[in-house]
Amino acid sequence: MLRKLKPTENVLDPAPKRSAYKKVNNKNHVGSGLSEEDEDDESEDDDSWNSSSVDESSAPVATTSDVRVRASGGSASAALGSSSPSTISAKINGDGSSGTGGSGKKRSVKIQTLSGVSCPTVTPLQMQEIERLSALEMGLSEEQMIENGGRGAAMMCLQALGGSRRIQPNNHNSAPIVVILAGNNRTGAYALCAARHLSNHGCVVLAFIAGSNHEGQLYPMASSQLRGFLAAGGELIHTIAELPQASSPVDLIMDGMLGYQYMVRDIVDSDERETICDLMDWANDNKAPILSLDMPSGVNGTTGQGDKTKFCIRPKWTLCLGAPKAGCRSRSTTGELFLTDLGIPRACWKKAGVKGWGLPWGADFLVGLEYL
Numbered sequence: 512m513l514r515k516l517k518p519t520e521n522v523l524d525p526a527p528k529r530s531a532y533k534k535v536n537n538k539n540h541v542g543s544g545l546s547e548e549d550e551d552d553e554s555e556d557d558d559s560w561n562s563s564s565v566d567e568s569s570a571p572v573a574t575t576s577d578v579r580v581r582a583s584g585g586s587a588s589a590a591l592g593s594s595s596p597s598t599i600s601a602k603i604n605g606d607g608s609s610g611t612g613g614s615g616k617k618r619s620v621k622i623q624t625l626s627g628v629s630c631p632t633v634t635p636l637q638m639q640e641i642e643r644l645s646a647l648e649m650g651l652s653e654e655q656m657i658e659n660g661g662r663g664a665a666m667m668c669l670q671a672l673g674g675s676r677r678i679q680p681n682n683h684n685s686a687p688i689v690v691i692l693a694g695n696n697r698t699g700a701y702a703l704c705a706a707r708h709l710s711n712h713g714c715v716v717l718a719f720i721a722g723s724n725h726e727g728q729l730y731p732m733a734s735s736q737l738r739g740f741l742a743a744g745g746e747l748i749h750t751i752a753e754l755p756q757a758s759s760p761v762d763l764i765m766d767g768m769l770g771y772q773y774m775v776r777d778i779v780d781s782d783e784r785e786t787i788c789d790l791m792d793w794a795n796d797n798k799a800p801i802l803s804l805d806m807p808s809g810v811n812g813t814t815g816q817g818d819k820t821k822f823c824i825r826p827k828w829t830l831c832l833g834a835p836k837a838g839c840r841s842r843s844t845t846g847e848l849f850l851t852d853l854g855i856p857r858a859c860w861k862k863a864g865v866k867g868w869g870l871p872w873g874a875d876f877l878v879g880l881e882y883l
Contacts, residue, residue: 602847602879603671603828620840622848624871625879630850631867632837635771635812641833641855641863649856656853657697657732660832661704663851663877664765664804667830668709671802672762678713687762688715690754690799692790694768694808695722695730701804701832702767703736710743717746719754721768721787751789761799766824770805771812771836775822791822800827806838807845815840834865835880848880 602625622630633641645651669678672687691706693699699720710716718740720733729737741747748754755761768787769775778784791809794801801824806812809823815838817823829845833853839845852872860868871878 602849603667621883622835622839622880623883624850625881626873628869628871628873629867630835630871630880631865632839633834633863633865634837637863637865638771638834638836641859641865644859644862645855649859651854651856653697653732654735656833656855657700657704657736659854659876660701660804660851661736662708663832663853664701664705664802664830665708665712666877667828667849667851668705668714668763668765668802669712671800671828672714680713682713686713686715688717688755688760689763689765690761691716691718691765692768692794693718693720693733694770694773695720695728695733696770696773697730697732698767698770698772698804700730700732700736701770702765703733703740705765705767706745707736707740707743710740710745715746716740717748717753717755719748719751719790721790722783751786751793754793755797757796761797764794764797764799764801766794766801766803766808766826769808771838774811775809788822791824794824801846802826803829803845805830805832806836810838810844812836812838814838815844831880834860834868842882848882850878850880852876 620632622632624630642653642656645656646653668689672678672689677684677687689706689709691702693702693706699722703718703720706716706718718737720729720737722728737747768790775784775787778787803824803826807824807826807829809817811817813836826846828847828849829839831839831848831850833851833855835848835850839848842848850871857870
């Protein structure tokens with residue numbers, strides 16, 4: 512059994528920034544990356560079992576760059592049925608079974624923690640409203656949320672890599688290699704924050720930022736996190752040719768390209784779309800397990816459907832940041848689900864119209880989830 516996860520905490524504090532995106536039709540790739548059972552689930556109405564007070568017409572239009580990756584093949588590991596917090600490590604490592612995510616029957620998807628606490632899903636627009644309220648009305652800055660989420664993602668990676676059994680100050684074994692595929696957006700900022708923590712904890716970390724190779728063109732929060740990552744000893748790579756090849760094993764891939772907000776069709780620049788698709792091919796051909804942040808890249812954060820292209824990540828795990836998104840509809844799409852605390856004030860959930868939100872954390876900042 513791996514060591515128990517330790518709490519994260521708020522550490523930073525400037526003003527929030529938002530990004531927008533223009534949508535384009537991607538005619539270069541056709542087909543779906545989803546199974547029939549996924550499409551069956553996703554064709555039903557998006558009746559997440561909470562209600563939203565957010566007007567969908569107010570959704571922001573974006574300006575930053577994007578990427579997409581698809582996970583290496585194979586089904587996700589099964590979760591434990593036990594509700595004890597100490598089972599998180601076992602869930603990460605695939606001991607036991609959980610949920611009914613493989614069923615092809617239409618159903619109202621519900622999610623709960625391993626300890627049995629109901630965990631409502633939120634739509635992307637709800638989550639944007641929650642983040643806005645947190646930053647503008649309740650004193651939690653965008654940087655604080657990114658720091659909390661990135662630290663939670665790093666903690667989960669360290670557990671997946673073997674925890675203290677493999678990563679110790681005096682360990683003379685080769686350090687684990689982690690590849691971070693980051694988008695030029697908020698999700699990418701979370702991924703780069705996690706990359707810094709992983710570098711500080713003895714991992715060899717390579718990061719590829721899809722959308723820009725020049726810091727001046729980066730989403731502001733991504734740019735800030737990149738500086739910290741490089742100062743921690745991380746390596747930024749600029750071309751797909753620099754990514755490790757099959758002869759150079761990778762221990763873990765983090766998918767932080769698109770998150771819950773963007774799809775491949777949102778990427779205006781054709782060269783950028785091509786780069787993202789190439790990154791997906793690279794990830795799919797790699798045998799390392801993939802951890803997606805918020806949503807697997809290429810999967811719609813509201814419906815759980817693919818991008819009508821053959822490109823979407825197939826992760827072993829998906830780590831939900833703050834709350835599971837409405838697009839989390841089956842284990843066959845998301846892999847095993849986890850949830851990390853962003854430190855969002857309790858009042859935000861109610862004000863944003865999220866019904867049924869309790870306190871899923873208990874004494875932990877990272878909890879395992881299961882589909883019902």
